[in-house]
Amino acid sequence: MIRILHIVPNMQAGGLETLIMSWYRNIDRSKVQFDFLVHYQGKFFYDDEIERLGGKIYYLSVRDDNNFIKYLHDLDSFFKEHREYKIVHGHMESLGQFYFRAAKKYGVPVRIAHSHNSATEPTLKGKVKGILAKGFPKYATHCFACSELAGQFMFGDRDFTVIKNAIDLSRFQYDAKIRTKMRAELNLTDKFVIGHVGRFCTQKNHKYLIDVFEQIHKRNSNAILLLIGKGELLEEVKAYVAEKSLAGCVQFLGVRDDVNKLYDAMDVFVFPSIFEGLGIVAIEAQESRLMTVCSDVVPKEANVTEYYKAISLQESPEKWAESICKYANGYEKKDVTDKIRNAGYDIKKSASMLQQFYQGVLTE
Structure with missing residues (x-):
């Protein structure tokens, strides 16, 4: 079994989190398992389901305490201890350069930077996050995006793969x-x-x-x-x-x-x-x-x-x-x-393609 570490803010019910959970429900979990490194303490919407499906959740505190020095130390300690992860799939642009650098330091061979937006919020916080996000691809080995626009925004001229935000078609049929x-x-x-x-x-x-x-x-x-x-x-x-x-x-x-x-x-x-x-x-x-x-x-x-x-x-x-x-x-x-x-939005096909990538990328 391959264990994939997804790095996210938390597993609250939002668009990104719902997408990851849709992949998770539709992959073959006897072959690929998802674990999560989150950036808030506390219990969130999908935590119980993740644990039922066999996933592990590791909690960091930087979004609660804003202690960046502690965050860097925690990342170093985490990847030093968890050498089992060969694939890290990162969904947080602003902090990506820091967690990917720690992952690279401790030998994680596949580091996926996944762009989910085409701009940053026009606020001071958004502008700071946008500056930090410029380093997102720096230590990544692969770049994914949810659309051409999101990929161009985050990666510029660097090659990226569009992974469409697919859905469970049976769940959303009109009744x-x-x-x-x-x-x-x-x-x-x-x-x-x-x-x-x-x-x-x-x-x-x-x-x-x-x-x-x-x-x-x-x-x-x-x-x-x-x-x-x-x-x-x-x-x-x-x-x-x-x-x-x-x-x-x-x-x-x-x-x-x-x-x-x-x-x-x-x-x-x-x-x-x-x-x-x-x-x-x-x-x-x-x-x-x-x-x-x-x-x-x-x-x-x-x-x-x-x-x-x-x-x-x-x-x-x-x-x-x-x-x-x-x-x-x-x-x-x-x-x-x-x-x-x-149009490519069937979660069963999307999850299968993602699983094939995970299984194949380690043999390249």
Whole structure:
């Protein structure tokens, strides 16, 4: 058995973490096993499942205590002790040069730098992380990216391989019975339901989404907005909703393990990110036969069905609202599974390809 060490912030329920878990569930775990080096103390959404599947989780504390000197010491100690890892798959750009350097020092032959974004947040923290991320490929032996845009952003002229953010197609197929059930449970039976899934951070552009929803609600007082996820800007967004007097028609649902069912309850999925590596939730929403309205900075690889529409962030919230409200009276729900599979987003095929890479790269 090959044990792969994935290096991540933590295993909370986000796009990156969901992707890794989808790979993990679909690989042959008698041949390839995943372990995780995380950067926060505490218990996170996927930890129990990882342990059930046979994985190990190692906890560092740098994101809690910001003690960088201790972090470098901890990395050195970890790779000195854990000589069993021959493949390290890194998903944290800003700290990559440090953990890959330690891995190289202690003889890890395969060090994969995986780019998941096409920009950094326009904040001081984002700018610092962007500067640090320039060193991400320095000690890497292989470069992966979730899209051409994400690869070009992170690796420039260096060769990289696009590994698409695939999904479990069977899990996200539309089910009319589930739609009826979920809408009844959430008191949405007669509502025009707008949905969004994403961490509450600058990248996901929640305040602009609230501005758009304000205009939707002016046009259609039956409109409801479902916000799924959590993050550092959650309370700020809640305050903004209250400021707009929209608290009665915006529901904050937190982190959920039934997002596939919530897609069925929605009428339109809105995704106004200021940048994205790919936007895996846009693929999930389309597989759910859900009209998916995205900002035009979302990479073109996410546009795989007739349920996708891109709008510029330079357009006004009124223009976004006008486009979204066109779907208030419903639309035909056609099966698009073959289109999404043919575009390369089938997790079974993706996991198989990744497993073959892991098994083959050590014999090169």
